Amino acid sequence: MPSKPAISRQAVIVIHGIGEQHPMDTLRGFAEAVAPPNQNPDKPAFFSKPDHFSDTFELRRLTAHRQRNTFKTDYFELYWAHLMTGTELLDIVWWARAMFFRRPSSIPKRLRWLFWLFWGLIVLACSLIILFNYREACLPTSLRCLFQTTWFKPTVSVLFAVLSLSVNIILLTYLGDAVRYFTPRPRNVPERQKIRKAGVALLRQLHDARAPDGSNLYDRIILVGHSLGSVIAYDILRLFWNEISPKLDVQPTDIDTIEAAASALEKQEISLATYRQAQFTCWASQYKTNHSWRISDLITVGSPLAFADLHLANNPAELAQKQREREFATNPPRTELPTAKQLKKLINKDKTAWFSYPASDDGSKRTLHQAAPFAMTRWTNMFFTNDYVGGPVTCFGPGVENKKLISQAHNTLPFASHTHYWDKAESESLHYLQAKMQLTFAAMPPNNTKTE
Template identity: 35%
Template sequence: MARNQDIKRQAVVIIHGIGEQRPMDTLRSFVEGLTFWIKKEEPQAERPRYWSRPDGISEIYETHRITMEQFQMNPKTDFYEFYWAHHMRNTSFAHLVPWVWKLITTRLSQVPPRLKPIFYTLWATLVAMVVLGGVIYTYHAAIWAYVEAEWPSLLGIIAVVLAVVRVLYGLVKVPFSSLVLNTAGDAARYFNPMPSNIEERSTIRREGITFLRKLHDRKTKPYDRIVVVGHSLGSVVAYDMIRLLWHEMHERFTPGADVDHDVFEEMDKISRGDEPLGNINDFQQLQYRCWKQYRQNGNPWLISDFITVAGAIAHADVYLLNSKPFQALVKQKEFPICPPVMEGRDKTLFFDRLTAEVDVNGKKEKRTVRFLNHAAPFALTRWTNIYFSSDYVGSDGQRIFGKGVRDIKVDRRGLWFLPSGHTNYWDAIKDNQALSDIATAMGFKQAK
């Protein structure tokens, strides 16, 4: 993890997940949980203090930034929420159908282990409905004969049942539709690049990239680093923001006198090899060194850490509706992984170079900076992926995103058909291991 004495001021961006999210609800609960963890030994302690300030970054006026004071080993931190729920409106069941059909028709061999219980449950339900329909069809003559014989008494029963069903339908129609359309509907639309979803997807990404760009370009009290935290579907939004902003920034340099590329040679060797990592801590330390050196070489990239919590991104190969398989798009460097995919021609992370004259002790000297390819943000940005064993929305990121993802599975009891604990990762409660893992990944220290 980052040594916080190197960081004087940082920004943490929280990106919420699916549902009818209200602005600031996720951010406030996150900061409350983190503060509780920092003050764990002394819950009534006054510090660290935090307060709300004008956002100055977002394009909406419903959000504020929360500033936490510098405290012991913890740097001064501005917490932001990138809010996007208002862009997913007017979702209909027509938006859900293609996505749901793709999920239920996925080959069993391609279903990730953590989704198989849900897959089996869904298909068992469908088979049971078909069997019931078949029984009714097979014995329809006998059933109809019985109905004809007993119709006076059955008529009353049917009338009562229909009345009850009508009342119940009226009670659940609106909340059920709202629940499905405003939760699963968000995922169905964001994961499916069909024409009716392009405007919403593009708007969310455009505003997200602008949000991160403004944090990078901040002139007054600039940040030393940025941490991006994505929850649930927010992990996918965050991933897109990082990969698309990297496209803009990976070739931007203002070279200095002390350009150095040695640390990237180590990352080259790891990216080129197929053997598993010996120690994920050592790899993440290498990523941090690469991040610092890329900055030292004159690049503006500030995102040192990406943290996914109950990240739906871990099932991107199943959820995304693409014409090509996910792994094929990884090889084409459309989706960055960790460690990055090499350049096919040269078998290196480097893509090109820039030579410029710099001032060295009053003399002009040339310095050459080599920059990484467009799919290499995770050569610099550490990825920590945290999920409950009871929450099937999240899963192990290494399965499709590479051996450099730090997966943290937190044991928790739950039923197989419910994503148990999905909204409880940073609850301010004693012995919340997920909260501890989140805080540690961010580099925070507890009060002494």
């Protein structure tokens, strides 16, 4: 394998978060922020071209031509807002029941203040209702007169109507998307299916696309998911892996290397940077073949996966069980001890744990199991300290690089920074994102990369 992969063309897929998103808004803002400026000042950083892989005419791809700081790159948007419609208040009620009617100790510490805020508002609302209906007994004469003024009741009614409308818009238009995606009730399953199906179809088409000479059109794919889009990115990554992993042609020696690195990382014998280099090396060993895995990087931004034990399971123990059963992919992939029968087929008899299995009788070929996409795909997760939608995704294993950031321009209120990760005012966040996308590389990733 060469010292650095030869990338002819790469694709970046951006997946937006919750809300009434307009097609191309997220993609254009993202590309304008991360795409290096064109070396020719008379040309834009990228060109807007037809997106032949999308099933909607609302989308286009943004193409940045090869130059000093980037390979030739096509930016795509997985737009899904039109696939999640019809949210009702009852959906929010079901979700609130699951989230807030539980022991406080089962709420992650980062979100516990929201739990108490919710119950504080419930108590306040109940107190106001009691006070309004039983004011004769609860209030002194001076305050009871206030309720008897001609302007009091109309003013309260208007304020209540405005507040109710605002809450309904926020809950149904924004929070409703996440509630329905995370809650597999029967009426939500079709929407979840349509979103995931669209994402897997896009990955499949990018993998199948061919250049005029018959080679792969895209040598490398980067997935970037923001907010709920990061959960969708994780889902389509593992679902597409289930489809393509049996076809992969990975040499047993390359599998040995990544399995050894994963085992060493679990034992804290190597650094995270060394493990990520092993992932990249394993990916680079096969990316040029026709049946290859070309997703080199998953980047999650302000991701609710930080609270997967709330969103994907009922508690941490249930999430861990599903990870052991390979329902959810971890990083590093979950290993197991080989059986005596399997051990006989192994060429390397010194292996003590693995996430692959023999694909031939003589053991000369092996296949990575169905929950091992992170044998080849690096996972980077970034979050602002005041963005309580996201956080560190430590529950998916020590192979995730978690980066804690302090917002420079949107740090006054909780959640204020959530939609500003590639804002040019957030220089630290933007530069970190650009570095981890690694739109070009002069050499293999160094061993001394510092992470947090």
